Amino acid sequence: MAENLFAAIDMGTNAFKLVIVQAHFPGKFLPLLTAKESIVLGRDSSSSTISSHSQQLSIKSLNKFNEIIQTHQVPALHTRCVATSAVREARNKSQFIDSVAESTGFNVEVLSGEQEARFAYMGALQFLPVYDDLVLNVDIGGGSTEFAIGSRGKVEFCSSLKLGHVTLTQQNFGDDEVERVLNMREFIRNLVKESGLIEKVKDFGFQVAVGSSGTIRAIERAVFKGYQLGYVDNEVFFRECKRDWRFNRKELKSVVESLCKGGEGEKARRDALFKRRSQSIVAGGILLEEIFDMLGIDNMLVSGYGLREGVIADTLANAYGDGYDLNSNARFRSLLQLAAGFNGKKKTTSAAKCASMARVIFEGLRKCKERDNNEVGLTVPLDDKDLDYIEAACLLHNIGLFAGKKGYHKQSYHIIMNGNHLHGYSAKEVKLIALLTRHHRKKLPKFNGSSFNEFGDEEKQKFGVLCAIVRLCVLLHQNGYVSYKEMEISHSHEGFELLKGTYIQAGREIMIKSVTSAIPIYTMQVFKMPKKLCEDINAAVARFWWGQQQDEGRFHWIKWDNLADPKEKGGIGFRDMKIMNLACLSKQIWRLHQNPDALWAQILKGIYFPSTNIWEAKKGARASWVWASLLEGRDLIKENSQWLIGDGSKVNIWDDRWILKQGKVELKSDVQRQDLRNLPQKVQHILNKEDGIWDLSALQQIITEDTVEAIHRMPICENGGEDRMVWRASKNGEYSVKSGYFMLKNAEDRQSGSKASSSHQISDELWKKIWAWKVPRKVKNFCWRLCRGALAVQLFLWKRKIAGCVVWV
Template identity: 55%
Template sequence: MATNLATAVSTFSNHLFAAVDMGSNSFKLLIVRADPTTGRFLDLDRLKEPVVLGRDIPATGTISAPSQLRAIEALRQFQQILHSQQVSPTQTRLVATSAVREAANRSEFLHKIHQTLGLEVDVLSGEEEARLVYMGVLQFHPVFSKTALIIDIGGGSTEFVIGKQGEVMFGTSLKLGHVTLTEQFVKHNQILKMRERIRSVIQHSGLIEKVVQHGFDIAIGSSGTIRWIEKAVFFGYGRNLMDGVDLFDGYKRDWRFSREELGNLVERLCGEEGGLEEKFRRDGFFKRRSEFIVAGAVLLEEIFGVLGIDEMEVSGYALGEGVVAEKLSRLFDGYDLNANARWRSVVRLGTRFNNKKRMKAASQCASIAKEIFEGVRKWNELANDQNKLVVSLDDKDLEYLEAACLLHNIGLLSGKKGYHKQSYHIIMNDNHLHGYSTEEVELIALLVKHHRKKFPKFHRAALQRFAKEVKRKFKILCAVIRVSVSVQRYQSVDIQEMEFSHCDEGFKLVICKTMKQPLLPDMVQSLAEDVEAELRKELEHFREVFQQKLEVVVPSSTSESLDPQNCL
């Protein structure tokens, strides 16, 4: 008789939260898996559509009909993704910022969205937007106890907030955005006039006096524009060193740049030398943001000057994560904005080395590993003494496993060959993981190193300094991460639901999936065979460790029941 350890099919989606940021430049969808008991959440999916609502505002003060159509199509696409991943509307929030806030026809636009798609949109005030950006930054940077000045440059406005211990001391929004400044000045080659406008707006806003009054320990930039500026600084764009950068050496800076580095970049972007060749170079590097990067960089340089900023750290999280964090704090009593400084350092490191595609793959791997781990832990608690594992698994073991999953592929930045070893060396060097002991860092790094290739021998020197119980746990975690990575490599699907169970025959993991693109019927069997070929070796390792088999079931269609069809 089966021991039902399966979480309900809806459990996975019950932990999914989403935010839609309808910005002046682009619309962004963020889907995360949240664990309200620990306060941790992990990005599962990001999508961005370049709607550029803010382009119309300087000239007409309204959102044009073509822009409204682009906006509705982007939201329709987001809605389909949310539906396919079964994210509850009660756990989703849509927010609009400067362009919608300033548009004379915003009521008409919002009514059209509701009438066409049935979606409700919250239009944020500038102060509310600044507060949510601060909440997002707190999920990325361990600055809860510091007085932090947060700056977020958007398409139609720039938000400033000074916060400490989760409370906003001051927040404001100025009508200075990279899209509107580009339309008003950059396109007419009026850089000096743009600088004058920026200084005038800041000086008359009272911002300087408030910053002097409150002071700040650290300045943090959180927008896409600022992240691209940091990337350009790192790659030596302003010093023409892009072809000779040592990729891994530069990451020791840990997401920051100085006033001097920003000045060098602005000088290069605004220089008259280079002509078309320089424009092609800029377009190739900054891609879709190329049109607006001059305005964004000049704006930030002026902000540095008037506020006396010498160095800025950069956050990978911003408004979307703030919306999710607030949603969690309202749904779950006792949700702690300052929880898990350790986990945030793992997320920062993964985000630093991975692009969006690899980060999504790592997040999916962590979700699979968590499902297997929790299922095994439940089984172990209920099993009789004869079948029990020799060790008990706890929440810290799960944290190590999820951290290793999130970091297993960071070494791919230097190429696929031997990337697991490169990932190991990155983790072990430069003190990236904060709050972990030396032994914990090494344990995570070794899990990463051994997630592929030969299954580790536990008499090896690298493991000898660990206590016997730690080595036994490592063996279990190693088997789980290897299976999880292999399942995740099934690249043609997005995981929608998972169910883990146990019976007399062993464990079973059922994965319900959504296809990224339609597949022909004869392709499904081919994909199943690919999964079987890749997983067979790791499932055998799993059997050796647990003395029980693990069956992985991937139904050929999400519309069908979860009965085994393609099994391993």
């Protein structure tokens, strides 16, 4: 990580500024930290020298910056410290630079005016998509103003004038406010005319004007806040607005007119918005307005980056050599702006983590290929542009969620294709990124479709690889399987592997539930799996949950039966394979009963129960394994279902559950089952349809009084109709594997009657609160382990009688 960190310090006239960035080839970077120290060089000296007091403050500030840089472990070769106008013009420049080097270790580069103009232009290119335009860049500093005209990173003309907002503020232009403004304007005009700047700008021309200094950004912020309209205090009005990073000549003139107004009220309003810069913002505004007028600027784009970022760009150009792309960061910023425009902070951060995961996997694949002398089984070569595409797709894959979750991947595709949001990419590259977001979920791409007509065979092959990486990253990140900071890729003759040791335990939970609920589900719906196989799967899940590798001993803090409990009962909710198997088989019995006309149901009926129904069917002497397996799930349905009586023709009085709130018929204690043979067998035989009453005369001598009362309370359907079976464990009366599983699990728990004491001591409400907390999964997991006594602390080790653990009381 440290080799990707770069730092730049700008020793300006008005302040010292530090930026630390994390950079990636071929030139994009992400600021990790910015810091600022308010040092105004030369303020306390009447001559053009840096006073001893300013030197002491400078060294103190630079030592702070040095501590920050060392804390982030930025390599010394990746750190640059540059000085501008105030040091450049100081008489004691050499003595000051030597003092800084001796006290802080920084070798200060004193920039010429032309170098300062060039770096300011390069900084603007890192923020705005103006790489292909002919740009006039204006940078108003504290002691000088730099002008640069350039295109595609090449500076055609640059100039530096000794006009700065601090030096102009310090000059004596008169005591009267109106006179002072007039004299300042005249001074600025004369100096600009004498410099020949106006003629040079006319000769070279420009397409776009860009401002890249703190003063210009402050004026743009004033325009955005409505300073000239008196809206600056109305935060509610601007809270949902996003800065446009531009202003025109009319807006600038209105702000300057407001700044030049006298009075205590205006001064207080100016101080509130501009803070420390309010002392010199009037001079800065007047200077910028004169520049607009003399150079013919109507509109100006404003760069959030400046000299510091330009120094970073120059350092990256030296570090990366010929492979450096000056426009890479502006492209990257257009991706971030599009992502942030449609997503909130949380979703944008999530997408950024997904992109980081994609980078790790991509670089891991490339390293494996290099390490194995290109023998790794990748069908197509991968280069840095491909990494750029998959990172872009990961950053933008979820922007369609603003319109709802259904089909959001298609919305993401249309936004990218139709919005003209991505700058610096060709039309073909934009389409490639859009297609990667389109196919990050749901259906895989079909290369014979019209969307891929303009791509060649090799490009289609490469797209398949990139699409697989994006889909994998989105899946791993959404389900929290791994921490991208600890991911590692290995390769063997069998293929690539994401090392298991990198799984965090909270991610293992999702992985276990996803895999165990998907892989064996078809088999479990048709066949009863051998008991040994179910136990082996359960054991493999437990080993993975506790992080146990092959041939490794690892302590299992909680037994499997308790892990398989629902979360609200103190478990994790893992599925026991044996119980899951029975629940799935019961689903087929339910379908067989609900859809008797289905072809497969008719085949089974013709073979195994042609003259009866599924509830009375026998196994038979030569039953297939499928039929024998299905009958294993029948008892669950019979014991936990309820018949709703229609005409009573399908319901057996003695064997079925049909009495509301009671279930089966209860016999008197002295009655035997064989005594029932000569009695009515179907419910329809005890229904008096003509009078609409129950006829229990043949049953009253053998059933209990409670049963008689319960039957009489049951309503009789006047229109008859078919009898209908409903599943009691669901609201809609339909059987589901989930409800069937929990029925079986609860029954097994009641039968075994053995639970861990720690879960008994904690109420179900607390378990629900733990898993409902809006905190990261790993925090919930830690709290669960703490409550279950599953942490390797001395107290819990001592309770389990593990040798070498002593607890002092």
